[in-house]
Amino acid sequence: MTHNATSIHQFKVKLINGSNKNLLDYKGKILLIVNTASGCGFTPQLKELEQLKAEINNENFEILAFPSNDFGRQEPLDGAAIGEFCQVNYGVTFPVFDKIMVRGEHAHPLYKFLSDKKLNGVLTSTPRWNFHKYLINKDGQVVDYFFPFTKPLSSKIKKQVQRLLS
Secondary structure, three states: OOOOOOOHHHOEEEEOOOOEEEHHHHOOOEEEEEEEOOOOOOOOHHHHHHHHHHHHOOOOEEEEEEEOOOOOOOOOOOHHHHHHHHHHHHOOOOOEEOOOOOOOOOOOHHHHHHHOHHHHOOOOOOOOOOOOEEEEOOOOOEEEEEOOOOOOOOHHHHHHHHHHHO
16 A cells, blocks of 8 residues: 655654554545644643644544653653653653654654655755644644744634644
8 A cells, every 4th residue: 555755644653652553554544743742841831732632622633742851851751650740740641652852863754754745745844842743634734833932722723623633
């Protein structure tokens, strides 16, 4: 089966428990992909992301969290400890993936794709800090991004998600 080269559906990623996840499994869903860290000033956004998911309350909307230690070494945790931190402290129920690099030459292929217009066909926006958000349409294409200071519950994000769902 061939995948659209401008779609995230071509990538496989590792969940926090070590099992592999094919992003093709999210075909037909609107996604908000966020690089997270447990020791960041923006970390309380994990709770807001969970609230956003609850507010939108649509099985075709999902948030995918990718912990990263790329900024200020603010993700000292690994594996299950990250998942436990997110769940215990912020009630996170959305998928949390294995810690990856999100920028630079060693960035995960998914993040190289998300941040480079030459690869995704739409925009160039490399995360400059934790909690940079990418909005993905049901076909797996990048449609927008939001800087870390854009709160998950902002009308800007909600309107974009609702527009894609309708």
